[in-house]
Amino acid sequence: xxxxxxxxxxxxxxxxxxxxxxxxxxxxxxxxxxxxxxxxxxxxxxxxxxxxxxxxxxxxxxxxxxxxxxxxxxxxxxxxxxxxxxxxxxxxxxxxxxxxxxxxxxxxxxxxxxxxxxxxxxxxxxxxxxxxxxxxxxxxxxxxxxxxxxxxxxxxxxxxxxxxxxxxxxxxxxxxxxxxxxxxxxxxxxxxxxxxxxxxxxxxxxxxxxxxxxxxxxxxxxxxxxxxxxxxxxxxxxxxxxxxxxxxxxxxxxxxxxxxxxxxxxxxxxxxxxxxxxxxxxxxxxxxxxxxxxxxxxxxxxxxxxxxxxxxxxxx
Numbered sequence: 276x277x278x279x280x281x282x283x284x285x286x287x288x289x290x291x292x293x294x295x296x297x298x299x300x301x302x303x304x305x306x307x308x309x310x311x312x313x314x315x316x317x318x319x320x321x322x323x324x325x326x327x328x329x330x331x332x333x334x335x336x337x338x339x340x341x342x343x344x345x346x347x348x349x350x351x352x353x354x355x356x357x358x359x360x361x362x363x364x365x366x367x368x369x370x371x372x373x374x375x376x377x378x379x380x381x382x383x384x385x386x387x388x389x390x391x392x393x394x395x396x397x398x399x400x401x402x403x404x405x406x407x408x409x410x411x412x413x414x415x416x417x418x419x420x421x422x423x424x425x426x427x428x429x430x431x432x433x434x435x436x437x438x439x440x441x442x443x444x445x446x447x448x449x450x451x452x453x454x455x456x457x458x459x460x461x462x463x464x465x466x467x468x469x470x471x472x473x474x475x476x477x478x479x480x481x482x483x484x485x486x487x488x489x490x491x492x493x494x495x496x497x498x499x500x501x502x503x504x505x506x507x508x509x510x511x512x513x514x515x516x517x518x519x520x521x522x523x524x525x526x527x528x529x530x531x532x533x534x535x536x537x538x539x540x541x542x543x544x545x546x547x548x549x550x551x552x553x554x555x556x557x558x559x560x561x562x563x564x565x566x567x568x569x570x571x572x573x574x575x576x577x578x579x580x581x582x583x584x585x586x587x588x589x590x591x
Contacts, residue, residue: 288322297330305334309341343457350447438481513550514578520545528562
C-alpha cells in the first residue's frame, strides 16, 4: 500500500516507467525505497537523474545511483540519518532448527565490509585442493575462530573512492565504499584519515572521474592516470632531458617500496630509463608541487626541473 501511494502521488516518473514497461516491480520498489524519506519535490529530482535508461540497469545499479543522488541533494541530512542509524547498531541471534542458529549484526557499512573482507580472505587462504569445506563453511569457521580468539595474520584491503575536492572539504560529493556503494562525504573524510592499515583511499578528479591517487592499492597506474601525468609534463622529468613523455616510464617520485610511496598524480612523473636508473646511484628527487621536480646529485648540486615549462606549477 505504501508503494502504491508513492507511485500515484509522489513518483509519477516511476509510475510512467512501469506503465511503459521500462521498470519492473522490483526496480520500482528499489528506487521508491531509496527516496521514501524525501519530500515529493526532491524525490522527483532524483527520478529525473536516475530513471533515464533504467530499463537497461540492474536493481543494484538503480539503488546505488539513487542513493548517491539522495546524498547529493542534502549531504547534511544524509549524515544525520547515518549517525542516527549508527547509534542503533546491534548484534542479533535467532535460534534455528537442528542445533543451528543465525547470528547477525547491524553495523556501519565500513565495519561490516572490513569484517566480511577479513573472514573471506582467511577463508580463501584455507581453500586448498584437499579442503572439503565449502567457501560458506570456511567463512563461518573463520568468523568463529576470530570471535573466539584464534589468531590470524591475514590482512585485508578496503578501497574508498573519493573526489580530491571532497577530501579537501571543498564540496560534499558522495564517496564510494568498495563492496557497498555511496556514502556521505563526512564519513569518507573520517575514514580517509584513519591510520588503520585495512583502509586505502582512491582519489578521483571531481569533473572527469579520473583516478589521480591510488595510494598503496597498486603499483601500476591506470592508463588514465598515466595519460594525465604525461599530458601535464610533456617530456622526461629529468634534468636537461627532452625525451617525450609518451616514450618514458611512469616513475614514482618516492619509490613505491618506501612506506610513503604511492601511485598518485602528485608523486609521479615520466622518466626515461637513464633518469629512472640514476635514482639507484646516489641521485634523489622530490616533487614539491605536481609537475615540479627537484633533483639532487651525489655531490649535492640541485636541479630545479619543470618539464612542461609552458605551464609551470606555482612556486612553493
